[in-house]
Amino acid sequence: xxxxxxxxxxxxxxxxxxxxxxxxxxxxxxxxxxxxxxxxxxxxxxxxxxxxxxxxxxxxxxxxxxxxxxxxxxxxxxxxxxxxxxxxxxxxxxxxxxxxxxxxxxxxxxxxxxxxxxxxxxxxxxxxxxxxxxxxxxxxxxxxxxxxxxxxxxxxxxxxxxxxxxxxxxxxxxxxxxxxxxxxxxxxxxxxxxxxxxxxxxxxxxxxxxxxxxxxxxxxxxxxxxxxxxxxxxxxxxxxxxxxxxxxxxxxxxxxxxxxxxxxxxxxxxxxxxxxxxxxxxxxxx
Numbered sequence: 001x002x003x004x005x006x007x008x009x010x011x012x013x014x015x016x017x018x019x020x021x022x023x024x025x026x027x028x029x030x031x032x033x034x035x036x037x038x039x040x041x042x043x044x045x046x047x048x049x050x051x052x053x054x055x056x057x058x059x060x061x062x063x064x065x066x067x068x069x070x071x072x073x074x075x076x077x078x079x080x081x082x083x084x085x086x087x088x089x090x091x092x093x094x095x096x097x098x099x100x101x102x103x104x105x106x107x108x109x110x111x112x113x114x115x116x117x118x119x120x121x122x123x124x125x126x127x128x129x130x131x132x133x134x135x136x137x138x139x140x141x142x143x144x145x146x147x148x149x150x151x152x153x154x155x156x157x158x159x160x161x162x163x164x165x166x167x168x169x170x171x172x173x174x175x176x177x178x179x180x181x182x183x184x185x186x187x188x189x190x191x192x193x194x195x196x197x198x199x200x201x202x203x204x205x206x207x208x209x210x211x212x213x214x215x216x217x218x219x220x221x222x223x224x225x226x227x228x229x230x231x232x233x234x235x236x237x238x239x240x241x242x243x244x245x246x247x248x249x250x251x252x253x254x255x256x257x258x259x260x261x262x263x264x265x266x267x268x269x270x271x272x273x274x275x276x277x278x279x280x281x282x283x284x285x286x
Contacts, residue, residue, distance in 0.1 A: 022048060022146075022215050026103035028133045030054035030063055030092060032193070033151055033186050034109030035073050039081045040197040042090035044223040051091045051099040063092035077194040100140040105215070107150045107184075108133050108161070127157060134161045137179075138168030144178045146212045150186055158183050158206075180212035183230075198223065206230040 025041065027034045030052045042050040054060050062072040064086075068079035082090065093099060100106055110129040130149070137147055147165065149158055158181050165179040183206040188196050203220050205227060207213045217227040 022104045022219060024048070024103045025050045025105045025107065026099040027052045027107040027109055027150075028054075028096065028100075028136070029107075029109035029111070029129075030056070030059050030072070031109065031111060032073050033188060034107065035063065035071075036075055036078055036081075036188070036193045037109065037150065037186070037197060038107070039078065039085060039090060040194065041219060042085040042088075043081050044198075045219055046085075046089055048219070049089050049091070050085075051093055051103070053093050053096045053099045055094060055096065057094055060092050060094050075193040076191065081194065096136065097140045100137055100145075101142050103141070103145065105146040105148060106137050106141070107148045108137075109150045127160065130157060131160065131164065134164040135168070138165050138177075141177055141179070143176055144180070146180045146182060146209075146215060148182045148184050148216060150184050180207065180209035182207040182209075182212055182216055184216065200224060203227045204230065 025038070025048055027038045027050070031054075034052055034054075038050045038052045042048065052063070059072050062070055063082075065071070068083055071079060071082065086092075108130055110133050130151075134147070137145065147161060149161060162179075162181045165181065169175070169177055169179070183204075185204050187200065187202070203224050203226075205213050205216050205220075206229075208231065210231065213229050213231070217229060220227050
């Protein structure tokens with residue numbers, strides 16, 4: 001099985017050995033974002049083994065159903081993409097831990113509902129599933145792993161993920177685990193998700209590790225002509241990604257105009273000053 005081979009290779013790999021080459025991907029979350037995104041990546045990158053994992057047994061069974069009309073997500077063209085890849089280099093499974101252990105890159109595409117209780121109820125995003133997924137990656141990953149947040153998440157989510165992963169590494173200093181965290185905003189619209197993925201008007205990747213950014217950019221590079229790379233701190237990169245997501249354009253100067261009360265974002269190299277409203281402050285949850 002390919003997973004056994006990948007697990008053996010994972011024991012030996014380190015950040016210096018990846019050299020922008022990703023052979024195995026695990027996506028946690030088989031929902032509207034994770035399923036179609038991984039299907040298109042598998043279709044355009046047949047040399048990469050892609051496994052989508054989810055604890056929802058019924059959902060995984062639907063993804064594996066021989067009747068493609070029963071896929072849990074309906075999008076025009078999705079059934080054809082799944083038909084080409086499923087069983088070849090696209091897999092759907094409830095075996096989360098082995099898939100994480102075998103992966104060079106892990107996408108986090110879990111549900112992010114609005115908080116129902118507590119501070120921010122009815123407004124703030126509930127990150128419990130993102131945090132739980134990050135802890136699972138920290139526990140199961142082998143060697144060097146690139147972790148990609150693939151959803152519409154608040155600015156400081158990458159910082160939370162990095163903190164969880166760093167804490168896990170600190171608890172086991174003798175282990176060979178290491179992590180790089182990236183932000184990869186999604187631009188899927190209902191009814192056109194497959195065309196959005198196959199012919200995107202923009203792909204944004206934010207992060208601190210240039211090697212990790214280039215590894216993800218190389219994947220998209222198999223079918224996307226231009227991939228926008230954003231470098232900076234875990235907070236600044238997300239501000240930049242959200243800024244470009246909302247169609248904002250950064251200027252070349254970090255100096256705010258006299259009429260602008262706001263100071264530059266935390267990472268001037270990732271995002272400086274935006275030409276038009278909303279300001280970067282409005283992108284940070286309060």
